[in-house]
Amino acid sequence: MRVLGVVVEYNPFHYGHLHHLREAIELVKPNYVIAVMSGNFCQRGEPAIVNKFARTEIALRMGIDVVFELPTVYAVQDAGGFALGSVGVLHKTSVVTDIVFGSESGDLEFLQKVARLLTHQTPEFKRAFRVHLKMGYSYPNARKYALMDVLSSEVEKLSKSNDILGIEYIKSLIHYGSNIQPHVIRRVGADDNDETFRGKFSSASAIRKAIREGKFDESGEAMPAVTYEILKREFDAGRGPVFWRDLSFVIPIFRKMSRADFERIYSFNEGLDLRFYEAARATGDLQQFVELVKAKRFTYSRIRRAILHALFGFEKGMIEESNKYGPQYLRLLGFTNRGREILREIKKKATIPILSTPSLAEHVIQEALKKTEEGKRNFRINPELFRWQLQKDLLASDIYTFMYPDKAQAIAGMDFREPIQI
Amino acid sequence: MRVLGVVVEYNPFHYGHLHHLREAIELVKPNYVIAVMSGNFCQRGEPAIVNKFARTEIALRMGIDVVFELPTVYAVQDAGGFALGSVGVLHKTSVVTDIVFGSESGDLEFLQKVARLLTHQTPEFKRAFRVHLKMGYSYPNARKYALMDVLSSEVEKLSKSNDILGIEYIKSLIHYGSNIQPHVIRRVGADDNDETFRGKFSSASAIRKAIREGKFDESGEAMPAVTYEILKREFDAGRGPVFWRDLSFVIPIFRKMSRADFERIYSFNEGLDLRFYEAARATGDLQQFVELVKAKRFTYSRIRRAILHALFGFEKGMIEESNKYGPQYLRLLGFTNRGREILREIKKKATIPILSTPSLAEHVIQEALKKTEEGKRNFRINPELFRWQLQKDLLASDIYTFMYPDKAQAIAGMDFREPIQI
Incomplete structure (x- = not known):
């Protein structure tokens, strides 16, 4: 049985995402697809344009079987922390066999070489890194130039955001000692940061910009009908767009x-x-x-x-602590009928508990502690870290809803909704 | 020498304030008039419509000689805390001889009787108060009904906000053992809480409401030209109105x-x-x-x-602590040429230091501690309380300026301006 894991933000889900998902499915031919998705805040340090439940609904309708939330403490970290959280969720399900991610270079072997170098940093690399930081370069640039010194000029590829993230995914797989098989798909179409609206091939940034400029109807061209309809429903209800x-x-x-x-x-x-x-x-x-x-x-x-x-x-x-031990729960945002089957497997095999609603948190923690004591299948949580990560998810949601255009809709406690079932 | 002290908010200064000031001057015939004024937040729990320096400028042009700021920790308390702060500032100058305040009843003797009763609470009064609180009445209402039980039905007068505040002023004079002579002026014209615009006789609430509704020009009718011009200057500069x-x-x-x-x-x-x-x-x-x-x-x-x-x-x-020990500094917001003379007296006689800018705070505290040690004229400050009260004034200002309509003007650090001199 093969289970494909994908790391997504779907902010919002567009044709590029659909294309990537189809290619990944063709490549891996999985029985199930599990997504770990950023919640209400994304890695660019921005609130998502619509809330996580709306985005989950879209994801499930577009072919994902199960959506877990990437805890906020990882979702808004840099590439390293983001990867530790998202790979952590997929790894700890114990059922994911393959991860597919986009890459500008499309050169998995090279990315793996860099990831190994960064994991087991040689003194030569460390020295070069420090020198470039002192010269005033940003962290990613200093790292890039240090790699250029140590590896070869080939490393110029590493200025691309998907490759940088890819390296972090592989580093995270090493961190967790995971057997998940990574794959890369060469990125085509718009660059993530390209804000120019290019019709069907627009980036998520470009779509958000169009919506910000009051061109939601026109932006519909860049997204499947499902996305457009669910966004429209949310906007009409005063629950978005959030900028x-x-x-x-x-x-x-x-x-x-x-x-x-x-x-x-x-x-x-x-x-x-x-x-x-x-x-x-x-x-x-x-x-x-x-x-x-x-x-x-x-x-x-x-x-x-x-x-x-x-x-x-x-x-x-x-x-x-979060980056060392990884996520402490599998926060279930939604699943399809097919997803129900693989959820049953996850429930049996995962090394951290599934959390379907935060109102059950204390119960889930107590059950998890029992399992930990019984020494079952490497099951392990840190209750303090669990509560802290969850509390930050709840806070992020409560702050997120405050930003709804309709302040009467800006109610807290969104997380206490049950997972979406389709 | 007679020095009149008045407690004001001037939010904004209107004809009612001018009338009250003239009557008070006629009554006391003072050599100087000192005002203690709320800073950027007022006793109704609202930000002032324009900042404290603009309001100080108006006050100085309208006949006040010296304006001290009522520290924020008192300005936004209920009548009791507000009075402890404002009477505290006036008393601690050691030069104020008379206080005049508005009163609906105009019956100073009665207000003094009530103030004494509340200060030296009889067991009978305390019991009645508790009973009414338990019945679910608000604090002021429970107090009013307890007084009705103990005094006489005459106390019905006490439903009026100026009388309630007047009682608190007298209680504060008792608290500080002050020799300042209180006087009352019967309130005429609009009630403070009357939001109806009544031309020249509009309340400050009514004026603010008119401005909120975009009728600033029309509201000009209710205020002296000086107020209108300074408000206009502030609004044009993007520093107001703040609501x-x-x-x-x-x-x-x-x-x-x-x-x-x-x-x-x-x-x-x-x-x-x-x-x-x-x-x-x-x-x-x-x-x-x-x-x-x-x-x-x-x-x-x-x-x-x-x-x-x-x-x-x-x-x-x-x-x-603040209510027990009173204000710890005389924060000078502005003075006229005439005011300079009485300021010299205050510098000699006051029991807390004058603070002309917060950048001098630590120096002022050290000087004050020296004077305290020398045992001069009951001079006494608590450095920790001084710093805390001042820090809250600075924070209140920094939060206030964030609310400026022009966010590019919404700069912090307003307090580091020197006092206004006219």
Whole structure:
């Protein structure tokens, strides 16, 4: 039996996603497809355009059998943390046999070589990395140039975001000692960051931009009818679209925070704490805030993610624990009738518990602790970490719904909905 | 030498304020007039329509010689805390000889009788008060009915907000053992809470409502030309008008707070913590939030103030200390040439230091501690309380400016401006 795992955001689901899913299915010929999906906030440090349940519904209608949520603590980290969380979820199901991801180079062997080098860093690499960081390069660039020094110029390929993420997926597979087989599909069509609307071949960024500019109807061309209809339903109900600019309420929150408060938060190093502290006082405009924080070594994505880390209170220690031990639960967002079968398998084999609703969390933790004691199949959770990760998912949702255009709809507690069944 | 002290908000300064000021001057015939004024937030639990420096400028042009800021920790408390702060500032200057305040009854003797009764509460009064609270009445109503039981039906006068505040001023004079002579002026014209625009005789609430409804030009009729011009200047610069509804960013902040977090905050008792916790989750709309919190024993003003207490982090213990020891500094917002003379006197005689800019705070504290040690003229500050009160003023300003309509103007650090000199 083969089970395909895919890591997705579907923000929103478009033809490029459909194409990728079909190619992956053709390549692996799986019995089931499991997706781990970002919840209400995405890796670019932005809220998703519609909430996770709406996006799950689309995913299930488009061919995914089971959707698990990537816990927020991973969903809004850089490529490394994002991969540790998403590969962690797929690995810990114990049923996923293959992962397929997009790649600009399409060169799996090369990505694996780089991943091994980064995992078992040679002193030569470490030295080169430090030198480039000191020269003021951002973390990803310093790493790229260090790799160029150590490997070969071939590494120029690594400026592409999917390849960078691919390397992190492979590193995560090594981290978990996973037997999941990775595959790459060469990326075609629009670049993720290409905001130009290109009809059927538009990127998710371009679609979101079109919606932001009031061109939702026109943007329908770039997405399957299912996506369009569910987005329309959500927008009509006042539950979207949600945009990054809706986060401007973080500024008074940041004005309440001292420099020491920032320092306690993950990703606040290299002087980012001072830049946040000062920028929050220098403007009330979110875009201008980001421009004021911006520096050579802080990319826009990193700044947007750091905004969320501070907003959600991602303390350094807990993120480090999360990255070390991986996700503590399989938060089930939805499944199809076919998905029900593989869910039964997961329930038997997974090394962390399935969580179908947070209202059952304490019960699930107690059951999990019993199983851990019985030493069953490497079953293991850390209750404190479980609660912390879940609490951050709940908080992220409660902050997300506040951004709904219709404030009367902006109700908290979305997570207490049952998984979607199709 | 007679020095008149007045307690004001001037939100904004209108003909009623001018009338009151002239009557007070006629009554006391003072050499100087000192005002203690709410800063950027007012006693109704709302941000002021324009910032404290703009309002100070108006006050100085309209006949006030010196304006001190009422520290935020008092400005947004109920009548009792508001009076302890404002009378505290006037008393601690050691130069104020007379206070004049508005009163619906105009019966100073009666207000003094009630104030004495409330200060030296008889067991009979305490019992009656508890009974009415238990019946579900709000704090002010329970107090009123207890007084009715103990005094006489005459006490029906006490349903009027100025009389209630007047009693608190007198209680505060007793609290500080002050020799300041209180006077009352019978209130005429519009009720504070009357939102109907009545031309020249409109209340501040009515003026703010007119501005909120886009009728600033028409509202000019209700205020001296100086007020209109300075408001216009501020609005044109994008620094106002600031409205209560601009505070809706408190909702995601409240969604971050646990019930225990609310419980640590002043005024969160009688179940208010649970109501806040739940209401913040039930809506994203600020007005609806207040409606959900509303109950018989929680007045709208109390809820609006509690919102600010939670936003600013007014821990119970520090408010209790503040109410016990009073203000720790005389924050100078502005003065006229005439005011300069009385300021020289205050510098010699006051029992707490003058603070002309927060950048001098640590220097001022050290000087004050030296004077305290030398045992000069009852000079006394508590450095921890000083820093805490000042920090809350700075935070209140930084949150206030975030609400400016022009977010590029929404810069923090307003307090580091020097006092206005006219």
